[in-house]
Amino acid sequence: MTTKDTSLRTPLGQARGLGSAKSGFLHWRTLRVTALALIPLTIWFVIAVIAHLGAPLPELRAWIGHPINAALFILFIAIGLHHAANGVTEVYEDYVHGHHTKLIADLATKGLALFLGAAMIVSVLKIAILG
Secondary structure, eight states: OOOOOOOOSOHHHHHTTOSSTTTHHHHHHHHHHHHHHHHHHHHHHHHHHHHTTTOOHHHHHHHHHSHHHHHHHHHHHHHHHHHHHHHHHHHHHHHOOOHHHHHHHHHHHHHHHHHHHHHHHHHHHHHHHHO
């Protein structure tokens, strides 16, 4: 004996909301936007590092103390760590199979990124404000 589907919903209506297409696009788009933002920031950072190779510490402190350089450095740190944490999370989603293991790895990655980001940003601000 078979049971008939008495639902008035269409097959598309029944399938809508199922599957993996819930937050995947947002995650994908965030990775692309942060990657695009990192292009000019990385170019700026590499040029700044090359320009200050061998510079004395007071000169480096003065450079970081400039508001534009401090702001760009903080953006580079924040966006870079956010991009890295999201990229590693994508690796976990693809290659780690246990739900709890995936959750712990994701929380550890985001926690480490948050801690490192806070420490680096506080360091930049300390140098920028106190000289």
